[in-house]
Amino acid sequence: MHTFKFIRPQDSAAAVAAAARAKTAQQGADVRFVAGGTTLLDLMKLNVETPERVLDINRLPLDKIEAAPDGGLKIGATVRNSDLAHHPIVQRDYSVLSQAILNGASAQLRNMATTAGNLLQRTRCAYFRDTAMPCNKREPGTGCPAITGSNRTLAILGTSEHCIATNPSDMCVAMAALEATIHVQGPKGPRAVLIGDFHLLPGNTPDRETVLEPGDLITHVTLPPPIAGSKQVYLKLRDRASYEFALASAAVVITVASGNVTRARIALGGVGTKPWRSHEAEAALAGHPANHANFRKAAEAALRNAKPQSENGFKIELARRCLTHALQMAATG
Amino acid sequence: MKDDDPQSGPSNPTRRAFLVTTGGTAAATVIAAYVPAHASITAEQSDAAAATAPSIEDAVPITLRINGKDHQLRVDPRTTLLDCIRETVALTGTKKGCDHGQCGACTVHVNGRRVNSCLSLALMHDGEEITTIEGLGTPDALHPMQAAFVARDGYQCGYCTSGQIMSAVALLKEPCGPDDAAVKELMSGNICRCGAYPNIVAAIQQVRKDT
16 A cells, blocks of 8 residues: 555545645545545555545534435435435435445445445456556556456446446445435535436546546535335345345336336446446336336336447346346335 | 463463464464564553554554553554554454455444444544454453354354454344344355354344343
8 A cells, every 4th residue: 555644624625625636536546535445445455546645534524314405315425324224214215225225235334335435436347456457447548458358247338448347336326216416515616416427437538437526525415305106126136145246236216106107217237337327218118007018128228228248248138137127026016 | 262361371372372482483483573562462561562663654643442442552544443453452353354345354343333444544543432352252251242152153263253243243233134134144244264154143143032
């Protein structure tokens, strides 16, 4: 691990000011905020992250879950994943989020990992994590050995010729289906970013994963008011029963009236280079009878543009079945 | 349970002292070079050792409250909570397995909640309440979970055991369904290469039933 200066800012403004001097907030950042540390410390030990300054935001007052004025929910940046998953309002009104979080990591890690940290969780691609290997995300321009190498767990949606790394988060997939908004305090003031706009596709710049700029501090996330009568399911498929990243997952929030789907919000995990909201699947379902044939059609729509790599073609059908089954669970649950 | 027993001596050697004094020449040299000061010191002595240790560049002063005792330390900012507990404070019951949050051997409690101490910086825990396996019970008065692991044979080599027990004790206060499957899910962050899982689950269920 490289040496760094450890700083504990007194308030959010001081944190923003201290981080604003960074050259980038993306890969290679010389200043990093630390909350749970579960991603950052892991990658610092591998020398994938080499910040010169680490700003500890754990003592800032960003750890509350509160009702939002519009009837939604405000979730602080440093709320631990376990507290979020077990919060009574989340369990009652946003259960897909609770399910997603409890399907991720381990109890210990969920006690450490935070809302903001999970939004910024880095890929598990083995080439990204190994500094002996080329990687366009870690060192732009060096190439992507995953495309011709080990890619069984990597992405089939949103890839580019420069990067096929999967976004590993479960929480973000549920937040995509819940249409969360991410609130950022930056050097120029506060701003709000829809979760669909927060993560970037790799394109030609896989080192840029989010819209964050130097000094930007995620302060909280808001969820819209709950959808009355909605059914919510997070279904995660993986190589073992627990404590493993998704090969494919689906977050569904659907409303069914008189046998018809009146509203559907659908996102996929484990298959995309970012948390994968599927407007195609939603459009295929809305207004149609809630039955298995239509769920399958929605799943086919969601994966229509999937691009398999040498080892992960199985993910296309796996993701289709995952989404179909999740919709079936939601409709009958 | 306790490696750093102050009563340790030639007639009552600790496992650590035994390894250091009786290992093969090469092994003994390696171990002695790696933990010269820690081989026989107690946690109480470690503060004095830290005070006289060579100064660390850019070291930061912190107070770590471990098992009810304050330790005034100066640590390199890179020091993980795990390394600080083991190497600086010399409480070696907490184990280093993968060092990347994947195995659970390093599990300790911070303010009553279980965490992977390998993925946390010591500096992040200034003033917080830390509990390690040494703070749960003593050889003469085991914590009920420690006693249950003994009674149910919840280990083979023992390397993961302190992490398993710290996780299991924390689990008692967490939302957890009554059946074995719920226990297995909440214990999935603790890996046991010997495969003692059935007995670990049995030990935890015994304590849940008895309390």
